Amino acid sequence: xxxxxxxxxxxxxxxxxxxxxxxxxxxxxxxxxxxxxxxxxxxxxxxxxxxxxxxxxxxxxxxxxxxxxxxxxxxxxxxxxxxxxxxxxxxxxxxxxxxxxxxxxxxxxxxxxxxxxxxxxxx
Amino acid sequence: xxxxxxxxxxxxxxxxxxxxxxxxxxxxxxxxxxxxxxxxxxxxxxxxxxxxxxxxxxxxxxxxxxxxxxxxxxxxxxxxxxxxxxxxxxxxxxxxxxxxxxxxxxxxxxxxxxxxxxxxxxxxxxxxxxxxxxxxxxxxxxxxxxxxxxxxxxxxxxxxxxxxxxxxxxxxxxxxxxxxxxxxxxxxxxxxxxxxxxxxxxxxxxxxxxxxxxxxxxxxxxxxxxxxxxxxxxxxxxxxxxxxxxxxxxxxxxxxxxxxxxxxxxxxxxxxxxxxxxxxxxxxxxxxxxxxxxxxxxxxxxxxxxxxxxxxxxxxxxxxxxxxxxxxxxxxxxxxxxxxxxxxxxxxxxxxxxxxxxxxxxxxxxxxxxxxxxxxxxxxxxxxxxxxxxxxxxxxxxxxxxxxxxxxxxxxxxxxxxxxxxxxxxxxxx
Numbered sequence: 078x079x080x081x082x083x084x085x086x087x088x089x090x091x092x093x094x095x096x097x098x099x100x101x102x103x104x105x106x107x108x109x110x111x112x113x114x115x116x117x118x119x120x121x122x123x124x125x126x127x128x129x130x131x132x133x134x135x136x137x138x139x140x141x142x143x144x145x146x147x148x149x150x151x152x153x154x155x156x157x158x159x160x161x162x163x164x165x166x167x168x169x170x171x172x173x174x175x176x177x178x179x180x181x182x183x184x185x186x187x188x189x190x191x192x193x194x195x196x197x198x199x200x
Numbered sequence: 201x202x203x204x205x206x207x208x209x210x211x212x213x214x215x216x217x218x219x220x221x222x223x224x225x226x227x228x229x230x231x232x233x234x235x236x237x238x239x240x241x242x243x244x245x246x247x248x249x250x251x252x253x254x255x256x257x258x259x260x261x262x263x264x265x266x267x268x269x270x271x272x273x274x275x276x277x278x279x280x281x282x283x284x285x286x287x288x289x290x291x292x293x294x295x296x297x298x299x300x301x302x303x304x305x306x307x308x309x310x311x312x313x314x315x316x317x318x319x320x321x322x323x324x325x326x327x328x329x330x331x332x333x334x335x336x337x338x339x340x341x342x343x344x345x346x347x348x349x350x351x352x353x354x355x356x357x358x359x360x361x362x363x364x365x366x367x368x369x370x371x372x373x374x375x376x377x378x379x380x381x382x383x384x385x386x387x388x389x390x391x392x393x394x395x396x397x398x399x400x401x402x403x404x405x406x407x408x409x410x411x412x413x414x415x416x417x418x419x420x421x422x423x424x425x426x427x428x429x430x431x432x433x434x435x436x437x438x439x440x441x442x443x444x445x446x447x448x449x450x451x452x453x454x455x456x457x458x459x460x461x462x463x464x465x466x467x468x469x470x471x472x473x474x475x476x477x478x479x480x481x482x483x484x485x486x487x488x489x490x491x492x493x494x495x496x497x498x499x500x501x502x503x504x505x506x507x508x509x510x511x512x513x514x515x516x517x518x519x520x521x522x523x524x525x526x527x528x529x530x531x532x533x534x535x536x537x538x539x540x541x542x543x544x545x546x547x548x549x550x551x552x553x554x555x556x557x558x559x560x561x562x563x564x565x566x567x568x569x570x571x572x573x574x575x576x577x578x579x580x581x582x583x584x585x586x587x588x589x590x591x592x593x594x595x596x597x598x599x600x601x602x603x604x605x606x607x608x609x610x611x612x613x614x615x616x617x618x619x620x621x622x623x624x625x626x627x628x629x630x
Contacts, residue, residue, distance in 0.1 A: 090418075090421035090422075090424070090425060091417070093425070094421065098428065098431075101433055132413065160413055160416045160417060161413060164474075164476070181420050182420040185423070185424070185427035185430075185431060186427050186431055186433060187427070187431045
């Protein structure tokens with residue numbers, strides 16, 4: 078069965094890029110426009126991986142991580158994919174359970190797909 | 201005794217003094233008259249009077265002079281006091297041993313110190329200076345001590361003063377020696393409270409940080425959309441389409457790089473660009489950077505010769521020091537003609553590691569050398585090669601190397617290629 082990926086991203090053009098690249102790789106992709114929307118669907122969706130932006134309206138990425146951690150879905154991997162980066166943010170996101178922290182502007186769709194594949198393959 | 205005027209037989213008149221006496225001798229009475237010529241006496245009296253008068257005149261004029269000089273000196277002192285007192289910067293003056301002999305109003309206002317209390321006391325122990333984390337700056341590092349030792353003006357913006365009521369504020373300090381006949385006899389410390397400037401810097405960097413994020417987001421979207429095309433997600437492209445989209449993609453990458461650099465500069469300016477040192481294998485790091493840039497150098501038919509030992513460990517901040525070599529290697533490629541060679545080599549001693557990045561490019565004119573590491577500066581001949589650049593790369597590289605207590609050296613001349621050398625200490629310095 079295709080792996081389920083939830084993309085949490087508020088910027089439409091970027092949503093489109095992620096969706097196109099991941100779907101063409103055979104993943105089952107769902108998009109949420111912010112953390113709040115993601116929290117509403119995450120229990121039913123049970124994604125294998127969440128691709129999470131940080132700076133979003135309503136519920137931002139770090140807040141989402143905090144709330145999602147409380148839901149206890151250890152089978153779901155969260156990869157932070159943001160244009161914000163600092164050692165403090167990295168530390169905080171990792172402590173909140175993020176499996177990866179990537180700089181959004183450094184990746185092309187193909188590189189993103191490779192990274193997602195690697196992350197999903199890891200135990 | 202009477203004074204009278206006598207007349208000489210020759211008609212000359214002269215002053216005389218007449219005294220008379222009568223006495224009895226038996227039945228006979230006698231009278232004596234004594235006449236004394238007073239000419240000389242009168243002359244002397246007159247002279248004396250003149251002298252006295254002259255003397256009095258002189259005393260009077262001297263007194264007048266003294267009075268005016270005193271008034272002048274009081275006026276000068278008052279003027280000096282008003283002048284020094286009304287300066288918006290704190291000023292404290294001391295002798296060579298550091299004993300305070302003067303402080304203006306702003307200095308006592310800023311520090312909360314009372315002039316009478318600090319006069320005659322030792323500057324370094326009376327007025328203490330701290331760094332950002334509250335540690336006291338030792339005397340040998342104080343700008344004043346350095347100014348007194350070197351005889352030169354020393355400035356710093358890094359320190360903090362603590363006032364008597366425990367307010368800590370950032371200051372800009374300029375210490376200048378007082379030199380008399382070629383000898384340093386004391387020093388003047390001028391301090392300015394730069395709390396407001398720091399706040400403006402902070403707001404500015406916050407703004408740049410937010411603006412950078414906002415600028416980066418659409419550019420990231422453009423990158424993704426163009427890459428979808430280039431990576432074949434939207435079907436096959438003609439070679440011409442590929443070429444144009446590749447060009448658009450590269451331009452967008454430049455834009456992203458510029459935004460990244462601006463953000464780093466803003467962080468640097470706000471003192472937020474911190475480095476965390478850990479052992480880094482510079483040899484491996486350079487190989488990684490070169491491998492990443494392989495595609496770029498290949499299209500320009502350039503080769504990179506890496507002549508480095510297998511391992512070169514130094515304490516460094518991996519991602520920051522990586523930026524330095526990325527920058528130097530990108531520059532070497534960018535400003536060199538197609539088909540040329542870039543060489544990376546190293547030298548080391550017990551204390552330091554030097555990495556040389558040598559190119560055979562357009563070189564740097566002597567007049568541009570001084571501005572090379574300044575913000576937004578580009579060499580005058582940079583435009584010749586149609587290379588894009590923000591003028592921030594070397595500025596950032598130098599700042600990062602500075603944070604590692606290292607330095608960057610350049611050897612170059614117009615048309616002679618350039619060699620950039622990064623020198624890093626092998627020991628972790630506090």
